[in-house]
Amino acid sequence: MAAPAPDIGSRSHAQSLDAADPLAPYREQFVHADEGLIYLLGNSLGRLPVASAKRVEQAVGAEWGERLIRGWNDGWLAAPGRIGDKLGALIGAGPGQVVVDDSTTVNLYKAMMAALALRPERTRIITDALNFPSDLYLLEGCVRTLGDRHEIVRLPSADGVTVDLQTLLAAIDERTALVTLSQVVFRSGFLHDAETITRRAREAGALTLWDMSHSVGVVPAALDDWGVDFAVGCTYKYLNGGPGSPAFLYVNAALPAETRSPVWGWFGHREPFRFDLDYRPSEGIDRFRAGSPAVLSLLALEPSVEMILEAGVEAIREKSLALTGCLIDLYDAKLAGAGYQLATPREPHRRGSQISLRHPEAFRIRRAVAEHHQLLIDFREPDTLRLGLAPLYTRFAEVWDAVEALVEVVASEAYLRYSGDRNGLT
Amino acid sequence: MAAPAPDIGSRSHAQSLDAADPLAPYREQFVHADEGLIYLLGNSLGRLPVASAKRVEQAVGAEWGERLIRGWNDGWLAAPGRIGDKLGALIGAGPGQVVVDDSTTVNLYKAMMAALALRPERTRIITDALNFPSDLYLLEGCVRTLGDRHEIVRLPSADGVTVDLQTLLAAIDERTALVTLSQVVFRSGFLHDAETITRRAREAGALTLWDMSHSVGVVPAALDDWGVDFAVGCTYKYLNGGPGSPAFLYVNAALPAETRSPVWGWFGHREPFRFDLDYRPSEGIDRFRAGSPAVLSLLALEPSVEMILEAGVEAIREKSLALTGCLIDLYDAKLAGAGYQLATPREPHRRGSQISLRHPEAFRIRRAVAEHHQLLIDFREPDTLRLGLAPLYTRFAEVWDAVEALVEVVASEAYLRYSGDRNGLT
Numbered sequence: 057m058a059a060p061a062p063d064i065g066s067r068s069h070a071q072s073l074d075a076a077d078p079l080a081p082y083r084e085q086f087v088h089a090d091e092g093l094i095y096l097l098g099n100s101l102g103r104l105p106v107a108s109a110k111r112v113e114q115a116v117g118a119e120w121g122e123r124l125i126r127g128w129n130d131g132w133l134a135a136p137g138r139i140g141d142k143l144g145a146l147i148g149a150g151p152g153q154v155v156v157d158d159s160t161t162v163n164l165y166k167a168m169m170a171a172l173a174l175r176p177e178r179t180r181i182i183t184d185a186l187n188f189p190s191d192l193y194l195l196e197g198c199v200r201t202l203g204d205r206h207e208i209v210r211l212p213s214a215d216g217v218t219v220d221l222q223t224l225l226a227a228i229d230e231r232t233a234l235v236t237l238s239q240v241v242f243r244s245g246f247l248h249d250a251e252t253i254t255r256r257a258r259e260a261g262a263l264t265l266w267d268m269s270h271s272v273g274v275v276p277a278a279l280d281d282w283g284v285d286f287a288v289g290c291t292y293k294y295l296n297g298g299p300g301s302p303a304f305l306y307v308n309a310a311l312p313a314e315t316r317s318p319v320w321g322w323f324g325h326r327e328p329f330r331f332d333l334d335y336r337p338s339e340g341i342d343r344f345r346a347g348s349p350a351v352l353s354l355l356a357l358e359p360s361v362e363m364i365l366e367a368g369v370e371a372i373r374e375k376s377l378a379l380t381g382c383l384i385d386l387y388d389a390k391l392a393g394a395g396y397q398l399a400t401p402r403e404p405h406r407r408g409s410q411i412s413l414r415h416p417e418a419f420r421i422r423r424a425v426a427e428h429h430q431l432l433i434d435f436r437e438p439d440t441l442r443l444g445l446a447p448l449y450t451r452f453a454e455v456w457d458a459v460e461a462l463v464e465v466v467a468s469e470a471y472l473r474y475s476g477d478r479n480g481l482t
Numbered sequence: 483m484a485a486p487a488p489d490i491g492s493r494s495h496a497q498s499l500d501a502a503d504p505l506a507p508y509r510e511q512f513v514h515a516d517e518g519l520i521y522l523l524g525n526s527l528g529r530l531p532v533a534s535a536k537r538v539e540q541a542v543g544a545e546w547g548e549r550l551i552r553g554w555n556d557g558w559l560a561a562p563g564r565i566g567d568k569l570g571a572l573i574g575a576g577p578g579q580v581v582v583d584d585s586t587t588v589n590l591y592k593a594m595m596a597a598l599a600l601r602p603e604r605t606r607i608i609t610d611a612l613n614f615p616s617d618l619y620l621l622e623g624c625v626r627t628l629g630d631r632h633e634i635v636r637l638p639s640a641d642g643v644t645v646d647l648q649t650l651l652a653a654i655d656e657r658t659a660l661v662t663l664s665q666v667v668f669r670s671g672f673l674h675d676a677e678t679i680t681r682r683a684r685e686a687g688a689l690t691l692w693d694m695s696h697s698v699g700v701v702p703a704a705l706d707d708w709g710v711d712f713a714v715g716c717t718y719k720y721l722n723g724g725p726g727s728p729a730f731l732y733v734n735a736a737l738p739a740e741t742r743s744p745v746w747g748w749f750g751h752r753e754p755f756r757f758d759l760d761y762r763p764s765e766g767i768d769r770f771r772a773g774s775p776a777v778l779s780l781l782a783l784e785p786s787v788e789m790i791l792e793a794g795v796e797a798i799r800e801k802s803l804a805l806t807g808c809l810i811d812l813y814d815a816k817l818a819g820a821g822y823q824l825a826t827p828r829e830p831h832r833r834g835s836q837i838s839l840r841h842p843e844a845f846r847i848r849r850a851v852a853e854h855h856q857l858l859i860d861f862r863e864p865d866t867l868r869l870g871l872a873p874l875y876t877r878f879a880e881v882w883d884a885v886e887a888l889v890e891v892v893a894s895e896a897y898l899r900y901s902g903d904r905n906g907l908t
Binding site: 087089090093095097100101103104108109112113116117119120121122124125126127128132158159160161162165169185188189190192193194196197201202203210243290292298299300301302303316317318319320321322323324325328329330331332333334335346347348349350351352353354356432434436437 | 513515516519521523526527529530534535538539542543545546547548550551552553554558584585586587588591595611614615616618619620622623627628629636669716718724725726727728729742743744745746747748749750751754755756757758759760761772773774775776777778779780782858860862863
C-alpha cells in the first residue's frame with residue numbers, strides 16, 4: 057500500500073520527520089530536566105550536554121581539587137589552543153589560528169584594533185545596522201581611542217531583515233580599512249554571503265572581521281579558503297559551552313607578523329614563564345591571548361565541540377534547513393493567518409538556524425506561551441520573537457508544538473492576561 | 483608547673499601554634515585530597531573550597547541544566563556586581579565600585595586606558611621593575627596604541643626585593659599621568675606603602691592603579707579612604723576562585739562621569755537589552771563590563787569570598803604575619819646555614835603572605851622537595867623559590883615541615899639527581 061500524501065500541517069508528519077532524522081540520537085546526549093519544556097533558545101544558550109557536566113565535575117574535583125597548580129601543565133595552559141584547533145575544524149580554519157579565551161566582546165575589540173593598525177592610511181569601516189550592538193559600540197570606542205580619524209559606515213536595512221549584497225559590495229573601496237559584519241544576523245537570522253563579501257574586501261585591500269556568534273556550529277564556513285582575516289564568535293549558543301563560556305578568535309596565519317593584539321598580556325608573550333620585563337609577542341595565535349583563561353568555563357565547552365565534529369557541520373546544516381523550512385511551511389499554513397509576520401529570509405542560502413516572527417503583541421505572546429505551553433522563545437524590541445532551532449536536540453515535533461502554541465495564545469487571547477511592561481531584563 | 487620555654491626550631495612549637503590558632507577550623511572547609519601534600523602555592527592557585535565544588539555543581543545541573551536561559555535573570559546577570567560588592571568589603575571599597583569579570587590582564591588594560599584618557603596632557607607613567615610583567619607589557623602596548631606620547635618610568639630595585647619609597651615618591655610629579663604598581667610584589671612578597679604613594683599621587687594630580695593580585699584577601703586595604711582611583715586583582719590566589727576565575731576591577735565612584743573603558747561592550751551599556759545601535763554607557767561600575775561573564779568560573783568564587791568575609795581580613799592578616807614570621811625565624815635558625823638567602827623584607831609592614839628564598843640550585847631543589855617530601859612550592863627564574871602561606875589552610879606545622887624538607891634535600895644532596903633543564907613551563 058502506498059502511504060498517504062503527508063499533511064505538512066499535521067503533528068504526525070513532524071513525528072515522521074523525527075523518525076527519519078539521522079541526528080535524532082544526539083538529543084539524548086543533552087540533559088532534559090523537564091521533558092515537557094519546548095526550548096527554542098539554542099541560539100541564545102545551548103542546552104547542557106551530559107558530557108559537559110561530567111567534564112566540569114572532573115575539572116573541579118580531580119583537577120583543581122587534587123592536582124592543584126599542576127593542572128596548568130596537565131592541560132589547562134594548552135586548552136585555549138587545543139579547543140581552538142578543534143573548533144577551527146568547524147569553520148574551515150587550519151590548526152594554530154584559533155584560540156578560545158576571553159569574551160566575544162573582548163575578542164572583537166582585539167581584532168578591530170589589530171585590523172585598524174594594519175591599515176593606518178585607511179579611514180573607513182564598513183558594517184551594517186543589523187550587526188550586533190556590541191560590535192557597533194566597540195567600533196565607536198575604537199574610533200574614539202584612535203583619535204576620531206575613522207568613519208563608520210553603517211549600511212541600513214530596508215526591511216529590518218536583510219542587507220542588500222550589491223549595496224554592501226559597492227560600499228567597499230580603497231578607503232576601506234575594515235569590513236565587519238555578523239555572518240548570521242542576531243535579529244532576523246539573515247545569513248550574509250561571507251565568501252563574496254570577503255572576496256570583494258580582499259580585492260579592495262580591506263580587511264574582514266566576521267562575527268560568527270550566530271553561525272558557528274550550524275552553518276559551514278571556509279575561513280581559510282575564503283581568505284577571511286579575523287573572525288570571532290560565541291561558544292554558548294549552538295556550541296553549548298555553557299553560560300558565558302569563553303569565545304573564539306580566529307586570526308589568519310597569512311596576516312603579517314606584526315599583526316598585534318592591543319592587549320599585551322603575559323599569556324601572549326613568547327615565553328610567559330620567563331617573566332621578562334619587556335614584551336616579545338608569541339609568533340602564533342597565542343599572541344592574542346591576554347591573561348589566564350577561565351578554566352572551568354573553558355573546559356565545559358570541549359565535549360560539545362567534539363560532539364559537533366562527530367555529527368558533522370554539513371549534516372547539522374542539512375537538518376537546520378529542514379527545521380527552519382518546516383517552520384516556514386507552518387508559518388504559511390498557520391502563523392500568517394494568526395497575525396504573525398515572517399522576519400527571516402525564505403531562501404535557504406540566506407538564513408541561519410533561527411526563524412524570527414514579528415507580531416504587534418510579541419512581548420505578551422512570549423510570556424503567554426511560556427506559561428501556558430512551556431514554550432521558551434525570546435523577544436527583541438519592539439515586536440520580534442526569535443525561535444532558535446538547534447539541530448542536535450530540537451525535534452520537528454517541537455517545532456510543530458511551538459506553532460500550535462503561538463496560534464493558540466492568539467486565538468484564545470490568552471496573551472491579554474499579561475502586562476506589556478518591560479520590567480524584565482530580557 | 484611552668485611550661486618549658488618554647489624551642490622555636492621544634493615541630494612541637496609549630497604544633498602548639500596550630501593548636502592556639504583561631505582560624506585553624508577553616509582548614510576543614512577546603513578539599514584535601516592528599517593529606518600528605520604540603521601545598522605552599524596559595525599565592526598561585528588557592529585550594530578548592532568544599533562549598534565551591536557544591537556551588538559549581540549547582541550552577542551546572544540546577545541552573546544551566548534546568549533553568550537554562552532563565553539563569554541570567556535568576557542571578558547570573560547580577561553576579562559580577564554582587565560578588566564585586568562582597569569582594570569590595572575586603573579591600574575597603576563601598577558598594578557599586580567593584581565588578582568581577584574578565585581577566586586581570588584585560589581589567590588592567592581597561593583601567594590603564596581609562597586613566598590615561600583622563601590625563602591627556604600628562605605623559606609620564608610611573609611603575610617599577612618589580613611589577614608583574616603583564617602589567618609592564620600592557621603599559622608598553624597602551625603607549626604604542628596612544629601614539630608613543632608617553633614615557634614609562636620603570637623605577638629599579640637595588641636588591642631585587644624592594645623599591646625605595648622615597649625614590650618612588652620623588653618620581654611622582656605634575657608630569658605624571660598614572661602611578662601603577664603591584665601592592666605586593668609577586669617575586670619577593672614586598673608590600674608597597676600604598677596609602678602613602680596614593681596620597682603623593684593625589685597631591686601631584688596623578689591617578690593610581692594598584693594591582694592587588696598578591697594582596698587581596700590577605701592584606702587589609704582601604705581603597706576608598708586612601709583615595710585610590712583604580713585597582714584590579716586576581717581571584718584565584720588567596721581568594722580561592724579556581725583556575726583562571728574572573729578578576730576584579732575597582733573604579734572609584736568619585737572619578738568623573740566620563741571615565742570610560744576602552745572596550746565599549748554591550749554589558750556596559752545603560753540598557754543592554756534594548757539593543758540600541760548607539761552606545762550609552764551605564765552610570766556605575768557596570769560601564770566597565772564588556773561581554774558575558776564566564777558564569778561557571780565566576781560563581782565558583784563566591785563561597786570563598788563569603789568565607790573570607792566571615793573569617794575577617796584582619797584576623798587573616800594576623801595569622802599571615804605569624805606564619806611568615808615563623809618561616810623567617812626558621813630561616814634564621816636553619817635555612818641560612820643551608821645556603822638559602824631570604825628575599826622578602828623582614829619588617830611585617832613591608833611583606834605580604836609569601837616568603838621568597840634564593841638559592842643557586844633553586845630550580846633543582848624545587849623538584850627534589852616535590853618528589854622526596856611532597857612539598858609543592860614554585861620557582862621563578864633565575865634562582866628564587868616562593869613559599870605562599872594561605873592563612874585559611876596553611877598550618878604552622880607545614881611551614882616547619884617545609885623548612886625541614888628544604889634543609890634535607892640540600893644536606894643529602896638529593897637535588898643533584900635532578901636536571902636543571904628548563905623544559906617545563908613553570
